[in-house]
Amino acid sequence: MSTNGMESWAVDLKDVGAMYPFQGSEVLMVIIGLVFWIGWHILQTRHENAEIEADMAADRSGDETREAIDRY
Amino acid sequence: MEGNLNALTTIFTEFYYWVTIVMMFLIHVGFCTYEVGVSRRRNHLKTLMKNAMAIPLVTVTFYFFGWWIYFGFPNGPGMVPGGLATAPFAEPWNPLMGTHLSGVNPGETGVTPTDAALWHRLNGVFWGAFLLFSITTASIISGSIIERARSGAFWIVAVLIGSVLWILDASWGWHPQGWMVKLWGYHDAYASGVVHAIAGGAALAFLIVLGPRIGKFRPDGTARDIPPHNVWLVTIGLFLIYTGFWGFYAACNIPLISPATIAGQITGDTWTATNIYLAPTTLSAITFNFLMSLSGGMMAGYIVSKGDPFWTFSMGLCGVIATSAGNDLYHPIQAMLIGAIVPSICYKLHYFVERRFKIDDAVGAVAVHGYGGFLGVVVAGFMLWGQPSSPYEGFAHINPLGNFAGAVLMFALGFAPTFVVCKILNSMNLLRVPAKVELEGVDFALNHAFVASVREVAAAEKALIK
Numbered sequence: 114m115s116t117n118g119m120e121s122w123a124v125d126l127k128d129v130g131a132m133y134p135f136q137g138s139e140v141l142m143v144i145i146g147l148v149f150w151i152g153w154h155i156l157q158t159r160h161e162n163a164e165i166e167a168d169m170a171a172d173r174s175g176d177e178t179r180e181a182i183d184r185y
Numbered sequence: 186m187e188g189n190l191n192a193l194t195t196i197f198t199e200f201y202y203w204v205t206i207v208m209m210f211l212i213h214v215g216f217c218t219y220e221v222g223v224s225r226r227r228n229h230l231k232t233l234m235k236n237a238m239a240i241p242l243v244t245v246t247f248y249f250f251g252w253w254i255y256f257g258f259p260n261g262p263g264m265v266p267g268g269l270a271t272a273p274f275a276e277p278w279n280p281l282m283g284t285h286l287s288g289v290n291p292g293e294t295g296v297t298p299t300d301a302a303l304w305h306r307l308n309g310v311f312w313g314a315f316l317l318f319s320i321t322t323a324s325i326i327s328g329s330i331i332e333r334a335r336s337g338a339f340w341i342v343a344v345l346i347g348s349v350l351w352i353l354d355a356s357w358g359w360h361p362q363g364w365m366v367k368l369w370g371y372h373d374a375y376a377s378g379v380v381h382a383i384a385g386g387a388a389l390a391f392l393i394v395l396g397p398r399i400g401k402f403r404p405d406g407t408a409r410d411i412p413p414h415n416v417w418l419v420t421i422g423l424f425l426i427y428t429g430f431w432g433f434y435a436a437c438n439i440p441l442i443s444p445a446t447i448a449g450q451i452t453g454d455t456w457t458a459t460n461i462y463l464a465p466t467t468l469s470a471i472t473f474n475f476l477m478s479l480s481g482g483m484m485a486g487y488i489v490s491k492g493d494p495f496w497t498f499s500m501g502l503c504g505v506i507a508t509s510a511g512n513d514l515y516h517p518i519q520a521m522l523i524g525a526i527v528p529s530i531c532y533k534l535h536y537f538v539e540r541r542f543k544i545d546d547a548v549g550a551v552a553v554h555g556y557g558g559f560l561g562v563v564v565a566g567f568m569l570w571g572q573p574s575s576p577y578e579g580f581a582h583i584n585p586l587g588n589f590a591g592a593v594l595m596f597a598l599g600f601a602p603t604f605v606v607c608k609i610l611n612s613m614n615l616l617r618v619p620a621k622v623e624l625e626g627v628d629f630a631l632n633h634a635f636v637a638s639v640r641e642v643a644a645a646e647k648a649l650i651k
Contacts, residue, residue, distance in 0.1 A: 115571030115582070117514065122576040125453030126444070126465060133516035134568050142518040149484075149522065156488050164492075 194441055195306050201440045202310035208432025209317035211425050213240060216324040219422025220331060223413040223548055227626020228332045235336040236327040242340050243323050243347035247316045249277050251348035255315065258356040264364035273297075274304045281308050314436040315352070318380055321433070323347035325384035326603075328548035330391055333398050333623050338616045339391075342603055346387045354598050355379050358591055361463045361575065365594070369587030370574040374460040375437045375471070375509035377561030378595035385555015386599030388546070394607035395616060397545030399623055408539050411547070416494050423498035427479065430505060434471050434512075437461055449576030462575050466513035473517040478508035478524030485525035489532050496532060499549055503528035503557040510588070511565035514572065523564055531556040555596065562592035 116134035135142075172178055217236050224232040243251075256272030273295045274281040280296050287305040289296050323343035330339060358365035359379040365371035373379055402408055413419045439459045444451040447463045457465045482504020483497055490496035504524030512520060535552035538544050546552070566588025574583045581587060610616040618627060626632070 115573075116569060117572055119572055120582075121450060121573050121578075122464060123450035123452065123578075126451060126455035126457055127453055129465075132466075132470075132514055134514065134519065134572075135516070139516070142516060146518040146521060149481075149525065153484050153488065160488070160491055 198440055199306045199310050202307070202314045202436060205432040205436035206310065206313040206317055209314070209321070209429050209436065212317070212321055212429030212433065213237075213324060215422045215425030215427075215429060216321075216328065217422070218425060219419050220328045220548065222415045222418030222420075222422055223328065224331050225411075225414050225626070227628055227632065229628060230631050231336060231627040232331050235331075235334075235339050236324055238336070238340060239323045239327060239343040239347065240320055242344055243320045244316060246344045246348035247319050247352070248282070248312070249348075251319060251352045252282075252312050252315065253277070254349065254352045255356045255360065258353055259360045259362045259364060261357050261364035264357075265367055274300045274308060275312075281305060282312075315355075317436070318355075318376065318433070319347040319351060322351040322380050322384045325381070325550050325554045326388040326391055329388045329546040329550040330395055331547045332627065333617055334391070334395055335610075335615060335618055338607070338610045341610065342387065342391060342606060345602060345606060346384060346599065350387070350598055350602060351380060351383050354383055354595055358595070359461050361461070361577070365587075365591055366462060366574050367580050369591060370581035370583045371587050371591040372462075372565055372569055372572075372574050372583040373510045373562055373588075373591065374462070374466070374513040375434055377506055377508075377510035377558040377565070378592050381506045381509070381554040381558030382562060382592055382595040383558075383599035385551045385553075385558055386596035387603040388599075389544070389551045389555060390600045390604035391607050392544050392546055392551065393542075394604065394611050397543060398547070399620060401545040402543055406543070408536075408543075408545075413495060420494050420498050423502060426502060427505075430502075431475070434475055434509075435468065438466065438468065438471070439463065440468075447576055450578055451576050459576075460513045464513075464573065464576050470514070471512055474508060474512040474515050474520040475505060477517040477521040478504045478512065480504070481521035481524030482507070482528045485529045486532070489529050496549070499553050500528035500532060503531050503553040506554060506557040507531075507561040507564070509558075510562045511569050514569055519568065523561075523568075527557055527560045527564065528553075530560065555599075559592045559596050562588050562595070 117132055117136060119129075119132065213236075217233055220232050220236055221229050253272055253275040256275050257270055259270060260267040273279050276282070276295070278295075280290075280293050281300060281304045285301065285305040285308075287301045289298060289301055323346050326342060326346065327339060357363050358371045358373060359376065360366070363371070398411065400409060401411060437460065439461075441456055442459055442463070443456045444453060447459070449463065451465070458467055460466050479501050483501035485504070486497040486500025489500070504527070507527035508515060508520045508523050515523070531552040534556050535546065535549050538551070539546070544551070563585070566583065566585035569583040570585060572583045574580050607616055622629065
């Protein structure tokens with residue numbers, strides 16, 4: 114029992130195809146991968162929103178902003 | 186024709202490894218850039234020199250004995266029959282450790298025609314590639330101990346880890362005939378354990394004995410952040426390490442070999458690239474998996490660290506390290522997911538260990554390399570369960586227990602000897618600079634000399650103004 118179906122290297126390499134584990138679950142892996150990618154955008158957007166809200170609430174007087182502009 | 190084909194293969198292999206050595210040098214440019222970026226301004230020069238001088242020190246010692254250790258100890262301390270293996274071509278006094286064209290001169294001792302045919306063009310480039318792994322292993326420790334460790338102490342540990350310990354573990358678990366591969370089915374194709382876990386274990390031992398930087402912990406024991414003085418430099422350094430890592434990965438493969446040369450169970454006459462165990466893989470496989478695991482690590486790092494550049498880049502590196510044990514065989518999406526999950530655990534572990542045990546790891550090396558490498562080996566044991574570890578008959582198959590035991594052994598082999606050596610150095614007052622020097626900055630004298638020179642030359646020039 115092997116995760117990629119190979120038990121030994123007593124084979125002719127010209128007869129060997131895919132070697133990765135859990136062959137046959139490629140579609141499931143792609144779905145999980147897509148969820149990871151889309152999930153990343155959702156979490157990143159939430160994080161960026163919170164960051165922008167904090168920036169908006171900061172420096173009411175504008176002093177730090179003027180300093181930042183002067184620093185270039 | 187066959188002779189020319191063999192010559193072409195040999196020269197191609199020689200050139201292939203030579204290119205990997207050049208690429209891997211970028212890892213060290215990256216480490217130096219990164220460490221200087223993390224250190225505060227009063228510590229730059231000593232930080233740079235501490236890391237940079239590991240290069241010549243590990244190089245000469247790896248020539249004198251490191252290379253021979255790799256071939257001498259695959260049977261372990263009596264783990265499999267055979268005892269100490271002979272490897273005359275790796276002894277520093279052997280003619281094959283210099284320019285050689287494969288014949289045997291009259292009176293030339295210690296060179297057999299078989300050794301000469303195999304090693305005359307490959308010895309130097311194999312030695313060089315392994316040496317760059319060695320320097321990497323040493324450099325990993327360097328960053329975590331900045332701003333308070335004595336350079337001399339680090340250089341002793343660098344030789345210990347770079348030219349003795351890591352190459353010993355490579356002989357055991359990263360060698361086609363290594364006892365860990367034979368008995369345990371240990372699989373660690375791109376060195377999660379044999380380079381990173383052992384270096385992380387050594388770094389942790391060094392840090393425990395060394396103690397934290399002054400000011401790292403508040404009186405109530407909570408940790409202060411000591412930010413890098415230049416985040417730009419840190420991230421460029423990590424980018425350079427990523428780039429050099431391509432060479433590291435390529436150097437872990439044999440680029441082209443025939444089944445007849447492997448002389449294992451593989452039948453037919455299809456030539457192939459292999460991993461270090463001489464089991465088939467492809468450069469395409471590692472290209473897919475390197476990039477997907479790097480991406481998984483960076484994406485997870487961005488979220489977990491809330492966009493912190495230092496940790497986003499570090500977790501990208503950790504993603505690669507966490508999949509390196511099995512990146513010859515993983516599917517790219519598996520590499521991406523492992524590359525995302527393991528670094529997230531390592532990030533949490535870094536702060537847990539810092540909080541709980543007051544460990545001040547300035548660059549997170551124990552987390553990125555130590556925990557990342559350890560977990561990477563463990564995960565590979567599950568993911569590749571039952572697959573053949575070797576093309577040779579009678580070797581154990583890859584399995585979770587074998588890889589777990591291997592990961593523990595790698596970490597411990599770095600930790601225990603380094604702990605003992607650091608204790609000895611500490612007892613001799615050779616491990617840490619005095620508190621006054623740490624507060625002044627380890628560059629204090631160098632900076633004084635610099636300022637004095639600037640003032641003197643400026644005064645001399647101003648005196649000439651009419």
